[in-house]
Amino acid sequence: MGQDAESLHGRTLCGLRDGLARREFSSVDLTEALLERISGVGAPLNAFITVTAELALQQARAADRLLASGKAGALTGLPIVHKDLFCTRGVLTTCGSRILDNFVSPYDATVVERLAAAGAVMLGKTNMDEFAMGSSNETSYFGPVRNPWNAALSPGGSSGGSAAAVAARLVPAATGTDTGGSIRQPAALTGTTGIKPTYGRVSRYGMVAFASSLDQAGVITRCAEDAALLLGVMAGFDPRDSTSAEAPVPDYLAGLGKPVKGLRIGIVRQHFDAGLDPAVAGPVRDALAVLEAQGATTVEVDLPNLDLSVPTYYVVAPAEASSNLSRFDGVRYGHRADNPKDLLDLYCRTRGEGFGAEVKRRIMTGTYVLSAGYYDAYYLKAQKVRQLISRDFASAFEQVDVIAGPTAPTPAFALGDKTDDPIQMYLNDIYTIGANLAGLPGMSIPCGFAGGLPVGLHLVGAHFGESTLLNCAQQYQALTDWHRAAPEGYA
Ligand code: GLN
Numbered sequence: 001m002g003q004d005a006e007s008l009h010g011r012t013l014c015g016l017r018d019g020l021a022r023r024e025f026s027s028v029d030l031t032e033a034l035l036e037r038i039s040g041v042g043a044p045l046n047a048f049i050t051v052t053a054e055l056a057l058q059q060a061r062a063a064d065r066l067l068a069s070g071k072a073g074a075l076t077g078l079p080i081v082h083k084d085l086f087c088t089r090g091v092l093t094t095c096g097s098r099i100l101d102n103f104v105s106p107y108d109a110t111v112v113e114r115l116a117a118a119g120a121v122m123l124g125k126t127n128m129d130e131f132a133m134g135s136s137n138e139t140s141y142f143g144p145v146r147n148p149w150n151a152a153l154s155p156g157g158s159s160g161g162s163a164a165a166v167a168a169r170l171v172p173a174a175t176g177t178d179t180g181g182s183i184r185q186p187a188a189l190t191g192t193t194g195i196k197p198t199y200g201r202v203s204r205y206g207m208v209a210f211a212s213s214l215d216q217a218g219v220i221t222r223c224a225e226d227a228a229l230l231l232g233v234m235a236g237f238d239p240r241d242s243t244s245a246e247a248p249v250p251d252y253l254a255g256l257g258k259p260v261k262g263l264r265i266g267i268v269r270q271h272f273d274a275g276l277d278p279a280v281a282g283p284v285r286d287a288l289a290v291l292e293a294q295g296a297t298t299v300e301v302d303l304p305n306l307d308l309s310v311p312t313y314y315v316v317a318p319a320e321a322s323s324n325l326s327r328f329d330g331v332r333y334g335h336r337a338d339n340p341k342d343l344l345d346l347y348c349r350t351r352g353e354g355f356g357a358e359v360k361r362r363i364m365t366g367t368y369v370l371s372a373g374y375y376d377a378y379y380l381k382a383q384k385v386r387q388l389i390s391r392d393f394a395s396a397f398e399q400v401d402v403i404a405g406p407t408a409p410t411p412a413f414a415l416g417d418k419t420d421d422p423i424q425m426y427l428n429d430i431y432t433i434g435a436n437l438a439g440l441p442g443m444s445i446p447c448g449f450a451g452g453l454p455v456g457l458h459l460v461g462a463h464f465g466e467s468t469l470l471n472c473a474q475q476y477q478a479l480t481d482w483h484r485a486a487p488e489g490y491a
Pocket of ligand 1 (some may be wrong): 158426429
Protein backbone atom coordinates (compact mmCIF):
# COMPACT_ATOMS: atom_id res chain seq x y z
CA MET A 1 0.00 0.00 0.00
CA GLY A 2 1.19 3.50 -0.82
CA GLN A 3 3.94 4.57 1.57
CA ASP A 4 7.60 3.73 1.34
CA ALA A 5 9.56 2.49 4.33
CA GLU A 6 11.35 5.77 4.89
CA SER A 7 8.29 7.84 5.49
CA LEU A 8 6.91 5.21 7.86
CA HIS A 9 9.87 5.01 10.22
CA GLY A 10 10.10 8.78 10.33
CA ARG A 11 6.64 9.13 11.85
CA THR A 12 5.70 9.38 15.47
CA LEU A 13 3.36 6.88 17.11
CA CYS A 14 0.44 9.32 16.89
CA GLY A 15 1.31 10.00 13.25
CA LEU A 16 1.30 6.26 12.54
CA ARG A 17 -1.99 5.83 14.38
CA ASP A 18 -3.57 8.46 12.13
CA GLY A 19 -2.03 6.87 9.03
CA LEU A 20 -3.40 3.44 9.96
CA ALA A 21 -6.83 4.94 10.61
CA ARG A 22 -6.78 6.57 7.16
CA ARG A 23 -5.65 3.22 5.69
CA GLU A 24 -2.58 4.86 4.12
CA PHE A 25 -0.66 1.68 4.95
CA SER A 26 -1.33 -1.51 6.87
CA SER A 27 0.14 -2.67 10.15
CA VAL A 28 1.86 -5.46 8.21
CA ASP A 29 3.50 -2.86 5.91
CA LEU A 30 4.66 -0.94 8.93
CA THR A 31 5.89 -4.01 10.79
CA GLU A 32 7.81 -5.28 7.77
CA ALA A 33 9.43 -1.90 7.20
CA LEU A 34 10.60 -1.63 10.79
CA LEU A 35 11.80 -5.24 11.01
CA GLU A 36 13.90 -4.54 7.94
CA ARG A 37 15.43 -1.50 9.63
CA ILE A 38 16.11 -3.42 12.83
CA SER A 39 18.04 -6.14 11.03
CA GLY A 40 19.57 -3.71 8.51
CA VAL A 41 20.72 -0.23 9.43
CA GLY A 42 20.02 -0.88 13.11
CA ALA A 43 22.00 -4.10 13.53
CA PRO A 44 25.40 -2.56 14.41
CA LEU A 45 23.80 -0.72 17.34
CA ASN A 46 23.17 -4.02 19.21
CA ALA A 47 19.97 -2.48 20.57
CA PHE A 48 18.07 -5.79 20.59
CA ILE A 49 18.55 -9.02 22.48
CA THR A 50 15.63 -10.71 20.73
CA VAL A 51 13.68 -9.74 17.61
CA THR A 52 10.25 -11.38 17.51
CA ALA A 53 9.63 -11.04 13.77
CA GLU A 54 7.15 -13.88 13.33
CA LEU A 55 5.13 -13.00 16.37
CA ALA A 56 5.09 -9.35 15.27
CA LEU A 57 3.77 -10.20 11.82
CA GLN A 58 1.12 -12.42 13.35
CA GLN A 59 0.03 -9.58 15.65
CA ALA A 60 0.13 -7.13 12.75
CA ARG A 61 -2.13 -9.34 10.63
CA ALA A 62 -4.59 -9.60 13.52
CA ALA A 63 -4.40 -5.82 13.93
CA ASP A 64 -5.16 -5.26 10.25
CA ARG A 65 -8.25 -7.43 10.59
CA LEU A 66 -9.39 -5.40 13.58
CA LEU A 67 -8.73 -2.14 11.76
CA ALA A 68 -10.71 -3.38 8.78
CA SER A 69 -13.63 -4.34 10.97
CA GLY A 70 -13.64 -0.93 12.66
CA LYS A 71 -12.93 -2.43 16.10
CA ALA A 72 -9.49 -0.91 16.66
CA GLY A 73 -8.24 -0.18 20.18
CA ALA A 74 -6.04 2.72 21.28
CA LEU A 75 -2.86 1.15 19.85
CA THR A 76 -4.10 -1.32 17.26
CA GLY A 77 -1.33 -2.10 14.79
CA LEU A 78 1.24 0.24 16.36
CA PRO A 79 4.76 -1.06 16.93
CA ILE A 80 6.48 -1.24 20.30
CA VAL A 81 9.51 -2.95 21.79
CA HIS A 82 10.09 -3.91 25.40
CA LYS A 83 13.14 -3.61 27.56
CA ASP A 84 14.25 -7.19 28.18
CA LEU A 85 13.33 -6.83 31.84
CA PHE A 86 9.61 -7.19 31.17
CA CYS A 87 8.41 -10.76 31.19
CA THR A 88 6.93 -11.75 27.83
CA ARG A 89 5.06 -15.02 27.58
CA GLY A 90 6.80 -17.56 25.34
CA VAL A 91 9.65 -15.15 24.59
CA LEU A 92 13.19 -15.07 25.98
CA THR A 93 13.44 -12.64 28.92
CA THR A 94 17.08 -12.21 29.95
CA CYS A 95 17.29 -8.94 31.90
CA GLY A 96 20.66 -8.56 30.18
CA SER A 97 22.12 -11.38 32.26
CA ARG A 98 23.75 -14.71 31.60
CA ILE A 99 21.83 -16.09 34.56
CA LEU A 100 18.59 -15.70 32.56
CA ASP A 101 20.00 -16.37 29.10
CA ASN A 102 17.71 -19.39 28.68
CA PHE A 103 14.65 -18.06 30.51
CA VAL A 104 11.44 -18.09 28.50
CA SER A 105 8.79 -16.40 30.60
CA PRO A 106 5.56 -18.34 31.22
CA TYR A 107 3.59 -15.11 31.64
CA ASP A 108 3.36 -11.48 30.51
CA ALA A 109 4.18 -8.46 32.66
CA THR A 110 1.14 -6.25 33.25
CA VAL A 111 2.72 -3.52 31.09
CA VAL A 112 3.19 -5.98 28.22
CA GLU A 113 -0.30 -7.37 28.68
CA ARG A 114 -1.97 -3.94 28.71
CA LEU A 115 -0.13 -2.68 25.65
CA ALA A 116 -0.91 -5.90 23.78
CA ALA A 117 -4.56 -5.75 24.82
CA ALA A 118 -4.74 -2.23 23.34
CA GLY A 119 -3.46 -3.67 20.07
CA ALA A 120 0.27 -2.87 20.09
CA VAL A 121 2.54 -5.06 17.96
CA MET A 122 5.70 -6.22 19.77
CA LEU A 123 8.80 -6.26 17.57
CA GLY A 124 11.29 -7.49 20.13
CA LYS A 125 13.14 -7.13 23.40
CA THR A 126 15.81 -4.50 23.88
CA ASN A 127 19.31 -4.71 25.27
CA MET A 128 20.01 -3.29 28.72
CA ASP A 129 22.51 -3.21 31.54
CA GLU A 130 22.50 -6.47 33.48
CA PHE A 131 19.55 -6.37 35.90
CA ALA A 132 19.26 -2.67 35.02
CA MET A 133 22.41 -1.91 36.99
CA GLY A 134 24.40 0.64 35.06
CA SER A 135 24.34 3.95 33.23
CA SER A 136 26.05 3.01 29.97
CA ASN A 137 24.65 -0.35 28.81
CA GLU A 138 28.09 -1.85 29.15
CA THR A 139 27.20 -4.30 31.92
CA SER A 140 24.95 -6.29 29.55
CA TYR A 141 25.94 -9.92 29.05
CA PHE A 142 24.91 -9.35 25.42
CA GLY A 143 27.46 -6.60 24.83
CA PRO A 144 27.19 -2.83 24.85
CA VAL A 145 24.68 -0.83 22.84
CA ARG A 146 26.06 1.87 20.59
CA ASN A 147 24.75 5.41 20.47
CA PRO A 148 23.25 6.20 17.03
CA TRP A 149 24.65 9.74 17.28
CA ASN A 150 28.19 8.32 17.39
CA ALA A 151 28.91 4.61 17.45
CA ALA A 152 31.95 5.05 19.71
CA LEU A 153 29.72 6.45 22.44
CA SER A 154 27.37 4.93 24.99
CA PRO A 155 23.63 5.53 24.62
CA GLY A 156 23.38 5.68 28.43
CA GLY A 157 21.66 3.04 30.51
CA SER A 158 20.22 0.95 31.73
CA SER A 159 17.44 1.27 29.10
CA GLY A 160 20.10 1.93 26.44
CA GLY A 161 18.70 -0.52 23.88
CA SER A 162 15.26 1.07 24.08
CA ALA A 163 16.70 4.58 23.77
CA ALA A 164 19.02 3.71 20.88
CA ALA A 165 16.22 1.92 19.01
CA VAL A 166 13.92 4.94 19.26
CA ALA A 167 16.68 7.45 18.45
CA ALA A 168 17.71 5.48 15.35
CA ARG A 169 14.07 5.31 14.24
CA LEU A 170 14.05 1.52 14.35
CA VAL A 171 10.81 1.84 16.33
CA PRO A 172 8.70 4.82 17.38
CA ALA A 173 8.39 3.74 21.02
CA ALA A 174 9.88 1.45 23.63
CA THR A 175 9.24 0.58 27.23
CA GLY A 176 11.92 1.16 29.82
CA THR A 177 12.39 1.05 33.55
CA ASP A 178 13.89 3.62 35.85
CA THR A 179 15.28 2.82 39.30
CA GLY A 180 17.70 5.73 39.49
CA GLY A 181 17.52 7.33 36.06
CA SER A 182 17.49 4.48 33.56
CA ILE A 183 14.75 5.93 31.35
CA ARG A 184 15.68 9.60 31.62
CA GLN A 185 19.48 9.45 31.32
CA PRO A 186 19.51 7.32 28.13
CA ALA A 187 16.71 9.50 26.73
CA ALA A 188 18.93 12.55 27.33
CA LEU A 189 22.00 10.92 25.78
CA THR A 190 20.13 9.82 22.64
CA GLY A 191 17.86 12.83 22.03
CA THR A 192 14.65 10.98 22.85
CA THR A 193 11.70 11.70 25.13
CA GLY A 194 11.49 9.56 28.28
CA ILE A 195 9.09 9.51 31.18
CA LYS A 196 9.35 7.72 34.51
CA PRO A 197 5.96 8.00 36.20
CA THR A 198 5.22 8.34 39.91
CA TYR A 199 6.15 5.23 41.91
CA GLY A 200 3.03 3.04 41.86
CA ARG A 201 1.48 4.68 38.79
CA VAL A 202 2.35 1.67 36.60
CA SER A 203 2.31 -1.94 37.78
CA ARG A 204 5.64 -3.63 38.43
CA TYR A 205 4.10 -7.08 38.04
CA GLY A 206 6.27 -9.11 35.69
CA MET A 207 9.21 -6.73 35.80
CA VAL A 208 12.35 -8.54 36.92
CA ALA A 209 12.96 -6.85 40.27
CA PHE A 210 16.07 -4.77 40.93
CA ALA A 211 15.22 -2.42 43.82
CA SER A 212 11.52 -2.79 44.44
CA SER A 213 10.94 0.49 46.30
CA LEU A 214 12.49 2.45 43.43
CA ASP A 215 11.74 0.51 40.20
CA GLN A 216 9.13 2.02 37.92
CA ALA A 217 8.15 1.34 34.32
CA GLY A 218 7.82 4.05 31.72
CA VAL A 219 8.37 4.78 28.05
CA ILE A 220 10.87 6.23 25.62
CA THR A 221 9.35 7.90 22.57
CA ARG A 222 10.07 10.67 20.10
CA CYS A 223 7.64 13.20 21.56
CA ALA A 224 5.50 13.94 24.60
CA GLU A 225 2.26 13.18 22.77
CA ASP A 226 3.37 9.61 22.11
CA ALA A 227 4.41 9.22 25.74
CA ALA A 228 0.96 10.43 26.82
CA LEU A 229 -0.73 7.93 24.51
CA LEU A 230 1.25 4.99 25.90
CA LEU A 231 1.18 6.00 29.54
CA GLY A 232 -2.61 6.20 29.42
CA VAL A 233 -2.69 2.53 28.43
CA MET A 234 -0.01 1.32 30.84
CA ALA A 235 -1.01 3.18 33.99
CA GLY A 236 -3.49 2.17 36.64
CA PHE A 237 -4.10 -0.11 39.58
CA ASP A 238 -3.14 -3.75 39.29
CA PRO A 239 -4.23 -6.17 42.02
CA ARG A 240 -1.08 -8.21 41.29
CA ASP A 241 1.19 -5.35 42.43
CA SER A 242 0.43 -4.34 46.00
CA THR A 243 2.36 -1.09 45.55
CA SER A 244 0.38 0.01 42.50
CA ALA A 245 -1.76 3.05 43.19
CA GLU A 246 -5.53 3.02 43.12
CA ALA A 247 -5.63 6.65 41.95
CA PRO A 248 -7.68 7.10 38.77
CA VAL A 249 -5.73 7.54 35.53
CA PRO A 250 -6.32 10.91 33.87
CA ASP A 251 -6.68 11.20 30.11
CA TYR A 252 -3.08 12.22 29.44
CA LEU A 253 -3.68 13.00 25.77
CA ALA A 254 -6.64 15.24 26.55
CA GLY A 255 -4.45 17.01 29.12
CA LEU A 256 -2.05 18.27 26.45
CA GLY A 257 -2.23 21.59 24.66
CA LYS A 258 -2.58 23.87 27.67
CA PRO A 259 -0.49 27.06 27.60
CA VAL A 260 2.30 27.06 30.19
CA LYS A 261 1.46 30.62 31.18
CA GLY A 262 1.55 30.77 34.95
CA LEU A 263 3.41 27.45 35.33
CA ARG A 264 5.79 27.78 38.27
CA ILE A 265 9.15 26.19 37.48
CA GLY A 266 11.61 25.51 40.28
CA ILE A 267 15.31 25.75 39.57
CA VAL A 268 17.72 24.00 41.91
CA ARG A 269 20.92 26.00 42.28
CA GLN A 270 23.10 22.92 42.94
CA HIS A 271 22.03 21.49 39.57
CA PHE A 272 24.14 24.18 37.90
CA ASP A 273 27.21 23.78 40.12
CA ALA A 274 30.67 22.74 39.03
CA GLY A 275 29.67 19.15 38.22
CA LEU A 276 27.67 20.28 35.20
CA ASP A 277 29.36 20.48 31.80
CA PRO A 278 28.93 24.13 30.64
CA ALA A 279 28.08 22.81 27.17
CA VAL A 280 25.02 21.14 28.75
CA ALA A 281 24.12 24.11 30.96
CA GLY A 282 23.71 26.39 27.93
CA PRO A 283 20.94 24.47 26.14
CA VAL A 284 19.18 23.82 29.47
CA ARG A 285 19.12 27.53 30.29
CA ASP A 286 17.91 28.31 26.77
CA ALA A 287 15.09 25.80 27.20
CA LEU A 288 14.03 27.46 30.44
CA ALA A 289 14.03 30.80 28.62
CA VAL A 290 11.69 29.33 25.97
CA LEU A 291 9.22 28.35 28.69
CA GLU A 292 9.59 31.71 30.42
CA ALA A 293 8.86 33.49 27.14
CA GLN A 294 5.54 31.63 27.15
CA GLY A 295 4.65 33.01 30.56
CA ALA A 296 6.07 30.36 32.87
CA THR A 297 7.84 31.75 35.90
CA THR A 298 11.05 30.42 37.39
CA VAL A 299 11.98 30.50 41.05
CA GLU A 300 14.97 29.12 42.85
CA VAL A 301 14.14 26.21 45.14
CA ASP A 302 16.35 24.59 47.71
CA LEU A 303 16.88 20.85 48.03
CA PRO A 304 19.35 20.91 50.93
CA ASN A 305 19.94 17.16 51.08
CA LEU A 306 20.33 16.65 47.36
CA ASP A 307 24.04 15.88 47.56
CA LEU A 308 23.16 12.86 49.70
CA SER A 309 20.95 11.28 47.05
CA VAL A 310 23.65 9.28 45.23
CA PRO A 311 25.17 7.78 48.42
CA THR A 312 21.68 7.08 49.80
CA TYR A 313 20.65 5.35 46.59
CA TYR A 314 23.82 3.24 46.58
CA VAL A 315 22.88 1.84 49.99
CA VAL A 316 19.14 1.34 49.44
CA ALA A 317 19.27 -0.02 45.86
CA PRO A 318 22.01 -2.64 46.46
CA ALA A 319 20.31 -3.70 49.72
CA GLU A 320 17.06 -4.41 47.88
CA ALA A 321 18.92 -5.95 44.96
CA SER A 322 20.83 -8.35 47.21
CA SER A 323 17.52 -9.61 48.52
CA ASN A 324 15.72 -9.69 45.15
CA LEU A 325 18.54 -11.49 43.38
CA SER A 326 18.75 -14.27 45.97
CA ARG A 327 16.11 -16.10 43.93
CA PHE A 328 18.63 -16.86 41.18
CA ASP A 329 20.05 -20.04 42.58
CA GLY A 330 20.24 -22.43 39.63
CA VAL A 331 17.40 -24.51 41.05
CA ARG A 332 14.22 -22.91 39.81
CA TYR A 333 15.02 -21.30 36.49
CA GLY A 334 17.77 -19.73 34.46
CA HIS A 335 21.39 -20.71 34.17
CA ARG A 336 22.59 -23.73 36.15
CA ALA A 337 26.24 -24.70 36.63
CA ASP A 338 27.24 -28.08 35.20
CA ASN A 339 27.89 -31.11 37.43
CA PRO A 340 27.67 -29.51 40.87
CA LYS A 341 29.21 -31.65 43.59
CA ASP A 342 26.67 -30.52 46.19
CA LEU A 343 24.03 -27.86 46.75
CA LEU A 344 26.44 -25.18 47.93
CA ASP A 345 28.65 -25.77 44.91
CA LEU A 346 25.54 -25.42 42.69
CA TYR A 347 24.67 -22.06 44.26
CA CYS A 348 28.20 -20.73 44.20
CA ARG A 349 29.09 -21.69 40.68
CA THR A 350 25.69 -20.84 39.21
CA ARG A 351 25.83 -17.34 40.68
CA GLY A 352 29.55 -17.00 40.05
CA GLU A 353 29.10 -17.82 36.38
CA GLY A 354 25.71 -16.22 35.90
CA PHE A 355 26.24 -12.72 37.29
CA GLY A 356 28.59 -10.09 35.92
CA ALA A 357 30.97 -7.90 37.93
CA GLU A 358 28.62 -4.98 38.55
CA VAL A 359 25.80 -7.23 39.77
CA LYS A 360 28.21 -8.99 42.12
CA ARG A 361 29.43 -5.62 43.40
CA ARG A 362 25.85 -4.62 44.20
CA ILE A 363 25.03 -7.95 45.88
CA MET A 364 28.10 -7.66 48.07
CA THR A 365 27.42 -4.02 48.98
CA GLY A 366 23.79 -4.79 49.67
CA THR A 367 24.54 -7.82 51.81
CA TYR A 368 27.08 -5.78 53.78
CA VAL A 369 24.76 -2.84 54.52
CA LEU A 370 22.04 -5.24 55.65
CA SER A 371 24.29 -7.33 57.85
CA ALA A 372 23.62 -7.30 61.59
CA GLY A 373 26.69 -5.23 62.46
CA TYR A 374 26.18 -2.53 59.83
CA TYR A 375 22.40 -2.33 59.37
CA ASP A 376 21.96 0.70 61.64
CA ALA A 377 25.01 2.51 60.38
CA TYR A 378 24.18 2.19 56.69
CA TYR A 379 20.76 0.85 55.77
CA LEU A 380 18.75 2.50 58.54
CA LYS A 381 20.67 5.76 58.11
CA ALA A 382 20.02 5.70 54.37
CA GLN A 383 16.29 5.20 54.95
CA LYS A 384 16.27 8.25 57.22
CA VAL A 385 18.11 10.38 54.68
CA ARG A 386 15.72 9.15 52.01
CA GLN A 387 12.92 10.57 54.14
CA LEU A 388 14.70 13.93 54.37
CA ILE A 389 15.14 14.04 50.61
CA SER A 390 11.43 13.29 50.12
CA ARG A 391 10.54 16.12 52.52
CA ASP A 392 12.81 18.54 50.64
CA PHE A 393 10.91 17.77 47.45
CA ALA A 394 7.56 18.04 49.23
CA SER A 395 8.34 21.52 50.47
CA ALA A 396 9.68 22.56 47.06
CA PHE A 397 6.40 21.44 45.47
CA GLU A 398 4.52 23.76 47.81
CA GLN A 399 6.04 26.60 45.79
CA VAL A 400 6.35 25.20 42.28
CA ASP A 401 4.57 22.92 39.80
CA VAL A 402 7.67 21.50 38.15
CA ILE A 403 11.38 21.35 38.92
CA ALA A 404 13.54 21.73 35.83
CA GLY A 405 17.24 21.28 35.14
CA PRO A 406 19.72 19.10 33.27
CA THR A 407 19.02 15.35 33.03
CA ALA A 408 22.66 14.30 32.96
CA PRO A 409 25.86 16.19 33.76
CA THR A 410 27.45 15.56 30.35
CA PRO A 411 26.37 14.51 26.87
CA ALA A 412 27.04 10.91 25.77
CA PHE A 413 30.45 9.61 26.83
CA ALA A 414 32.73 7.08 25.14
CA LEU A 415 32.19 3.36 25.64
CA GLY A 416 34.87 2.19 28.05
CA ASP A 417 35.32 5.67 29.52
CA LYS A 418 33.86 5.00 32.96
CA THR A 419 33.91 1.21 33.21
CA ASP A 420 36.98 1.19 35.49
CA ASP A 421 35.53 3.74 37.87
CA PRO A 422 32.13 2.81 39.33
CA ILE A 423 31.84 6.13 41.19
CA GLN A 424 32.16 8.14 37.97
CA MET A 425 29.51 5.90 36.44
CA TYR A 426 27.21 6.34 39.45
CA LEU A 427 27.53 10.13 39.29
CA ASN A 428 25.83 10.14 35.90
CA ASP A 429 22.53 9.83 37.73
CA ILE A 430 23.16 12.68 40.13
CA TYR A 431 20.19 14.72 38.83
CA THR A 432 17.77 11.83 38.33
CA ILE A 433 18.10 9.69 41.47
CA GLY A 434 16.29 12.13 43.79
CA ALA A 435 12.99 11.60 41.96
CA ASN A 436 13.28 7.83 42.50
CA LEU A 437 14.08 8.17 46.18
CA ALA A 438 11.04 10.44 46.60
CA GLY A 439 8.81 8.39 44.25
CA LEU A 440 8.20 11.39 41.98
CA PRO A 441 7.54 11.43 38.23
CA GLY A 442 10.38 12.63 36.01
CA MET A 443 10.81 13.26 32.34
CA SER A 444 13.65 14.04 29.94
CA ILE A 445 13.14 15.85 26.65
CA PRO A 446 15.67 16.91 24.02
CA CYS A 447 16.60 20.60 24.38
CA GLY A 448 19.62 21.13 22.16
CA PHE A 449 23.08 19.90 21.37
CA ALA A 450 26.54 20.03 22.92
CA GLY A 451 29.34 19.30 20.48
CA GLY A 452 26.86 17.64 18.13
CA LEU A 453 25.39 15.42 20.86
CA PRO A 454 21.88 15.67 22.30
CA VAL A 455 21.20 17.37 25.64
CA GLY A 456 18.20 16.55 27.83
CA LEU A 457 16.01 18.88 29.86
CA HIS A 458 14.86 17.18 33.06
CA LEU A 459 11.40 17.88 34.44
CA VAL A 460 10.29 16.53 37.82
CA GLY A 461 6.70 16.78 39.02
CA ALA A 462 4.77 16.35 42.24
CA HIS A 463 3.30 12.90 42.95
CA PHE A 464 0.89 11.95 40.15
CA GLY A 465 1.87 15.12 38.28
CA GLU A 466 2.47 13.26 34.99
CA SER A 467 -0.09 15.41 33.15
CA THR A 468 1.78 18.57 34.15
CA LEU A 469 5.09 17.14 32.92
CA LEU A 470 3.65 15.82 29.66
CA ASN A 471 1.89 19.09 28.94
CA CYS A 472 4.98 21.17 29.70
CA ALA A 473 7.03 18.89 27.43
CA GLN A 474 4.45 19.02 24.66
CA GLN A 475 4.23 22.82 24.83
CA TYR A 476 8.02 23.05 24.63
CA GLN A 477 8.11 20.61 21.71
CA ALA A 478 5.45 22.60 19.89
CA LEU A 479 7.88 25.54 19.90
CA THR A 480 11.13 23.69 19.22
CA ASP A 481 12.50 21.10 16.81
CA TRP A 482 15.16 19.38 18.91
CA HIS A 483 13.03 16.25 19.31
CA ARG A 484 12.72 15.97 15.53
CA ALA A 485 16.47 15.80 14.88
CA ALA A 486 17.67 12.40 13.64
CA PRO A 487 21.20 11.06 13.92
CA GLU A 488 23.11 11.00 10.64
CA GLY A 489 22.38 7.85 8.69
CA TYR A 490 19.14 7.19 10.56
CA ALA A 491 16.87 9.95 9.23
N1 GLN B 1 22.39 3.87 36.92
C1 GLN B 1 21.69 3.54 38.11
C2 GLN B 1 22.19 2.22 38.64
O1 GLN B 1 23.12 1.73 38.13
C3 GLN B 1 20.22 3.49 37.84
C4 GLN B 1 19.82 2.29 37.11
C5 GLN B 1 18.34 2.23 36.85
O2 GLN B 1 17.63 3.23 36.90
N2 GLN B 1 17.87 1.04 36.58
O3 GLN B 1 21.68 1.68 39.56
